[in-house]
């Protein structure tokens with residue numbers, strides 16, 4: 001099959017494609033990088049140039065591109081069948097994957113409901129929580145969520161997240177109680193970490209106490225609020241919030257779409273404090289970052305409330321056409337096989353290699369205000385005046401210019417405003433980690449010293 005030329009691809013793209021999270025006026029003014037293939041931790045453009053995939057193709061690739069074991073698992077499944085429905089039928093890979101996920105998930109999460117994106121996994125969790133309370137004879141219409149939380153772009157997921165640039169046009173549709181996590185209080189109110197933790201827990205507690213009986217669930221990204229720009233939490237925050245949700249008799253939903261599958265140094269962020277939420281969402285890395293697959297894991301207690309005779313209509317009437325897609329589940333099974341005990345044990349060292357490189361190359365730069373890291377999730381925040389924390393004007397497009405300068409150095413990274421995000425595949429080597437961080441440091445220096 002002849003491949004289209006670069007010019008043809010750009011012509012189609014610029015004339016017909018609408019890119020996500022993209023100001024298209026700006027997009028069509030720049031020649032795009034067209035990724036034609038991948039190889040391990042690298043992306044390869046139409047001219048054969050190789051780039052280190054420093055953000056795991058939007059936080060999802062885990063073991064590298066074209067991993068022979070995942071490729072083979074998908075091919076083998078393709079020789080059986082690509083997709084069959086889970087509405088009224090079962091399938092081998094979806095059943096096995098559900099059992100495998102239940103075995104590795106935080107204790108008590110024994111039921112797996114599949115969907116196809118992080119946002120849909122969150123929608124499922126929210127709907128399960130609402131219906132759970134109704135089935136128990138209570139109407140609990142509200143959720144508590146974190147300031148600058150992000151859970152995806154469908155309406156329910158947007159409701160429990162909020163970011164002014166992302167969500168302001170939809171605001172009237174998004175009612176929720178928003179509370180700050182400790183980092184938000186450090187950042188906005190200048191509180192010391194211990195005071196911020198205590199204050200955040202007080203606010204959570206008073207919110208739950210005041211709305212007792214009306215809150216369906218607390219929803220949060222455990223340990224690291226990724227899309228906020230990598231806002232870290234002390235692990236004890238999660239454990240304390242779990243205790244509060246128990247004390248005030250509401251559910252806890254942990255959204256591990258970004259943090260799941262090794263990103264924080266453990267399989268799940270919840271594992272750092274042995275926290276078991278009532279509902280847990282996963283996506284992105286679930287299929288090794290290969291295919292659109294997400295899941296909402298539920299406790300037995302939630303599952304059992306939905307049981308009853310058909311004619312009571314207490315079933316969870318929710319599903320998507322590609323729920324439990326066989327190719328995606330086969331990829332996910334191969335992905336899980338690659339999480340060997342040795343691989344998991346080596347994860348903390350990967351984070352430490354990145355930390356050392358950040359301390360050497362990035363921390364000394366004049367316009368770097370803060371480096372936030374948990375495992376292999378990293379945010380480097382740039383300021384016009386790093387000491388006084390004065391941000392750059394949006395018109396300067398500083399973050400964007402940095403990632404373009406990094407690209408010239410063979411590195412693909414992506415900013416969130418002026419926070420440069422690094423989140424390489426877990427398969428990144430020590431040498432590649434150093435090259436990634438040193439190259440990004442050079443790019444930051446080039447742009448911010450100009």
Ligand SMILES: Cc1ncc(COP(=O)(O)O)c(C=O)c1O
Nearest residue numbers: 117118119150151152226257258
């Ligand atoms: C914590 C979290 N939840 C949900 C989502 C949404 O996932 P998706 O883009 O697959 O809908 C994201 C995406 O970045 C995320 O970081």
